[in-house]
Amino acid sequence: MSIVLPSPGRRVPCEQCPLRATPHFRAFEPAELKFVSSFKAGELQAETGTTLMSEGTHSAHMYTLLSGWAFRYKSLPDGRRQILNYMLPGDLLGLQGSVIGEMDHSVEALSPVVLCVFQRDRLDELFRNHPGLGFDITWLASREERMLDDHLLSLGRRTAMERAAYLIAFLHQRAAAVGLDGSKQLHIPISQLHVADTLGLSIVHTNKTLRKLADRKLIRWHDRACEVLDVDGLMEIAEWDGLPERKRPLI
Incomplete structure (x- = not known):
């Protein structure tokens, strides 16, 4: 299955993101929200079973899961698979490829999903001009490490x-x-x-x-x-x- 672009009318502005209304997430400062809104390049929609990212590939984007479920995994040459973790709304996908340059795992949609798309080439700008958001990305990476420890x-x-x-x-x-x-x-x-x-x-x-x-x-x-x-x-x-x-x- 392949990822398909939704129609422009289905795009969810960051200012109206349904996840931001969830008490689980911290609120943005106005300047942070303005930057993230410009940082977002669009949305992608995918069906269950779609490979969203493949181990060993490079990507010009990273993503936030807006809705649906996905999972990260690695495979052996004979096809045996180890699922590493599960991704839910609000989780960041592709940070590893954005920082290291190549994905060391794959990601598959566990249900129909919608992804917010962010431009990897603006990541330096995020860290330089918005240290609070830079800390947030570091926090998310640390949280993933903690879950993998468990x-x-x-x-x-x-x-x-x-x-x-x-x-x-x-x-x-x-x-x-x-x-x-x-x-x-x-x-x-x-x-x-x-x-x-x-x-x-x-x-x-x-x-x-x-x-x-x-x-x-x-x-x-x-x-x-x-x-x-x-x-x-x-x-x-x-x-x-x-x-x-x-x-x-x-x-």
């Missing part, structure tokens, strides 16, 4: 059921923070293969593990979606205290 701990030391409980609780908390839980039970748009590729388990072991969580009435599995029934119960199994509650930057 993921590595889970892969290295938790049991299979603890790993699965941690992953689903983690995704639930991240989605709830940006308002994706709504008034109903949250459906996370992942398949059991995504879970297996995240946890480093076989699909058979993953299926058995998720069935144990379902038997405890903690989750309900649907076709390509996991319904979270008891996030506190998942956190208790994983012995995980959850994500810190604090405002975060939005570029």
Whole structure:
């Protein structure tokens, strides 16, 4: 599948960005908002399964996920895949390629997505003239490192059921923070293969593990979606205290 440009009428001005109304994100200073509005080159829309970025490629842009879900992953030559992390609205994509010059991972759309597009060649201007925004980008990179530390701990030391409980609780908390839980039970748009590729388990072991969580009435599995029934119960199994509650930057 390929990325398609939406019609100009569907462009969301930064001043009217729906994410800015979410309490999870810090407010821009007027000068910062003016710069980010000019920094944004447009939007891209992609369907589920679209490769948004490919390992080893160069890009003239970086992106903020405006809506939808995506995931970052690396692959071995024989096609085996390790999912590194999941991207939700407000997350920055492509910073690695913007700074280092080449992507060291790939990104795939987990659902239909809309991306805000930013010009990489103006990144120097952002750091030079808007140090607050420069700090925000550094903060986002540090936050990603912290999440990966937690993921590595889970892969290295938790049991299979603890790993699965941690992953689903983690995704639930991240989605709830940006308002994706709504008034109903949250459906996370992942398949059991995504879970297996995240946890480093076989699909058979993953299926058995998720069935144990379902038997405890903690989750309900649907076709390509996991319904979270008891996030506190998942956190208790994983012995995980959850994500810190604090405002975060939005570029």
